[in-house]
Amino acid sequence: RKEVEQDPGPFNVPEGATVAFNCTYSNSASQSFFWYRQDCRKEPKLLMSVYSSGNEDGRFTAQLNRASQYISLLIRDSKLSDSATYLCVVKTGGFKTIFGAGTRLFVKA
Amino acid sequence: EPEVTQTPSHQVTQMGQEVILRCVPISNHLYFYWYRQILGQKVEFLVSFYNNEISEKSEIFDDQFSVERPDGSNFTLKIRSTKLEDSAMYFCASTPVEGNQPQHFGDGTRLSIL
Numbered sequence: 001r002k003e004v005e006q007d008p009g010p011f012n013v014p015e016g017a018t019v020a021f022n023c024t025y026s027n028s029a030s031q032s033f034f035w036y037r038q039d040c041r042k043e044p045k046l047l048m049s050v051y052s053s054g055n056e057d058g059r060f061t062a063q064l065n066r067a068s069q070y071i072s073l074l075i076r077d078s079k080l081s082d083s084a085t086y087l088c089v090v091k092t093g094g095f096k097t098i099f100g101a102g103t104r105l106f107v108k109a
Numbered sequence: 110e111p112e113v114t115q116t117p118s119h120q121v122t123q124m125g126q127e128v129i130l131r132c133v134p135i136s137n138h139l140y141f142y143w144y145r146q147i148l149g150q151k152v153e154f155l156v157s158f159y160n161n162e163i164s165e166k167s168e169i170f171d172d173q174f175s176v177e178r179p180d181g182s183n184f185t186l187k188i189r190s191t192k193l194e195d196s197a198m199y200f201c202a203s204t205p206v207e208g209n210q211p212q213h214f215g216d217g218t219r220l221s222i223l
Contacts, residue, residue: 032209043200043214044152087152095140095157095165097212102151 001026003098004090010104017078021103023071023088032091033064035073037084038102044087047073078107111135113215115201121221122191130186130218132201141184142202142212143176145169152200158184188220196222 006023013019021035033050048055050062050071061074071088088100114133122128134141143155156166158176175187184203188195198219202212 032211034211038152041198041219043216045214046211049209049211091209095142095159096167097142097154099144099152099154 002100003027004088004100006086006088006100007103008101010106012106012108013078015078015080015107015109017107018074018076019078019105021073021075021086021088021105023073023100025069025071025088025090025098027090027092028066028069030069030090030092033071034089034091035060035062035071036087036089036099038087039084044089044099047086075105078105080107080109083107113201113203113213115199115215115218117218118216119219119221121223124191124193124222126191127187127189128191128220130188130199130201130220132184132186132215133182134184134201134203135205135213136182138203138205138213140164140204140206141176141178143186144200144202144214145197146200146217147194147197155186191220191222193222196220 004025035047036044037047038044048057050064054063059076063072085102085104087102090098116131141158146152154167156170157164177185198217200217201215204210
């Protein structure tokens with residue numbers, strides 16, 4: 001089983017759609033969770049941290065289920081500028097950070 | 110907003126040569142990281158560095174690689190005897206403290222081995 005696994009994608013959605021990304025992780029001792037976005041040939045940029053109670057930042061909502069070792073990201077009212085690859089990132093105890101392979105999102109007019 | 114800076118943005122090197130990739134982390138950050146991303150693949154952890162020593166490294170980070178903080182600002186990744194498969198984007202990242210802090214990434218160095 002991969003350490004961090006994401007939907008393979010790509011997702012093609014119209015503007016204004018709601019889109020959900022899923023991620024699972026294998027190490028139950030994982031401590032910190034994040035969603036990053038990465039534009040083509042650019043560096044990963046932090047979208048949001050993910051907290052156990054769930055958290056929201058504008059159109060973005062992140063959820064964490066530790067029992068199921070599952071993380072999600074919901075984007076509401078998709079914009080063209082949301083087109084990117086979304087990376088699920090998990091930190092285990094210690095300093096190691098594991099990236100998922102990413103899910104590509106295309107938002108079309 | 111302070112940022113992590115990396116130089117050069119693109120490095121082209123002959124196979125077998127040594128390269129040094131440079132990073133200037135955010136000034137009050139204490140934890141530093143290197144990652145690589147081969148074209149079309151996922152971001153892979155290489156090494157973390159704290160208090161002038163390696164705190165963790167992946168299986169990718171073998172004897173070919175080394176890291177150094179030669180002064181108070183720079184953090185370098187040296188790759189010896191480069192191979193074609195070392196061609197990738199190399200990202201530096203830093204955090205102020207450990208634990209739940211997200212990492213701030215530089216915009217990367219594209220390394221091309223010919």
